Amino acid sequence: MKELRIGVVGIGHLGTYHLQKYAKLTNCRIAAVADVIGERAVRAAAQYGCRAYLDHRELPDKVDAVSIAVPTSAHYETALTFLEAGVHVLLEKPITVTLAEADALIAAAGRSGAILQVGFVERFNPAIIALAKVINRPLFIEAHRLHPFFERGTDVDVILDLMIHDLDIILHFVNSPLKAIDAVGVSVLSDQVDIANVRLKFATGCVANITASRVTGKTLQKIRFFGVDGYHAVDFSKRDLVSLSKKTSDSGKVEIFSNAVEVLQHDPLEAEIRAFVHAVRTGTPPPVTGRDGRDALELALAISREMKKAKEDILGALHHE
Secondary structure, rough: OOEEEEEEOOOOHHHHHHHHHHHOOOOOOOEEEEEEOOOHHHHHHHHHOOOOOOHHHHHHOOOOOEEEEOOHHHHHHHHHHHHHHOEEEEEEEOOOOOOHHHHHHHHHHHHHOOEEEOHHHHHOOOHHHOOOOOOOOOOEEEEEEEOOOOOOEEEEEEEHHHHHHHHHHHHHHOOOOEEEEEEEEOOOOOOOOOOOEEEEEEEEOEEEEEEEEOOOOOEEEEEEEOOOEEEEEOOOOOOEEEEEEEEOOOOOOEEEEEEOOOOOOOOOOOOOOOHHHHHHHHOOOOOOHHHHHHHHHHHHHHHHHHHHHHHHHHHHHHHHH
């Protein structure tokens, strides 16, 4: 099997983890790293025995596939460089800042035949994979993604930083057109919205209530699905699934029982990268496509617009008091 030459652009928090996972894969060789902070690139290159670059534009002829973990504002320009050159791209979420940029990346991948996978790592969480085996049609969803404050990620609001993970999961399992959005958000420790609550209503009648915060004292990452088939609760941090259903006994009594669904533990990021490499090698669509990334971005941007409108309405009402 031909050895894949791997590049990683952006050797910060996430990029470092990508390098660790690629280093574990057979028939993959880390060939180059790039970062605008030279010390990062040089340090990583020394560790993984590859070449270091300040400019990602020097990499396309040196790699077959690349992970991009740069700030969101640089996603479009960076990814476009590789996709136009036919280099396969694993792009961290969110896909881009605007829908026009997302469309351009999807089109570039289509023209060159390069794989474009978006880094929604929660799709590869063992509990989410197990959930797919038992969930039917959800009618109500409740999600909480609460984190302490970190400076990292504050170039975007909490919708694009954290909530977008849950938006992707919800879109994936509901698979229905959106009918209504009600959203409110508050800036607390940054210039962007740091805590938000959103209520979504879909054409199927499903309602999702989602809270995301990056200003809480402890981490909580949970999502719960309710439907006629039962109740399913995922703890993303523990990679755990509780799945309950009901049945009627011969005597007519309704009983609650636990679904026998096995959660096979693995590292979600490693699974994500393995899936990317598999898509590259086989030429098959990745589990999380550029279109999936665009759909999540479209919903995130719509939520941000609704939050802005709600804030303007409140300020307008106060002004007229």
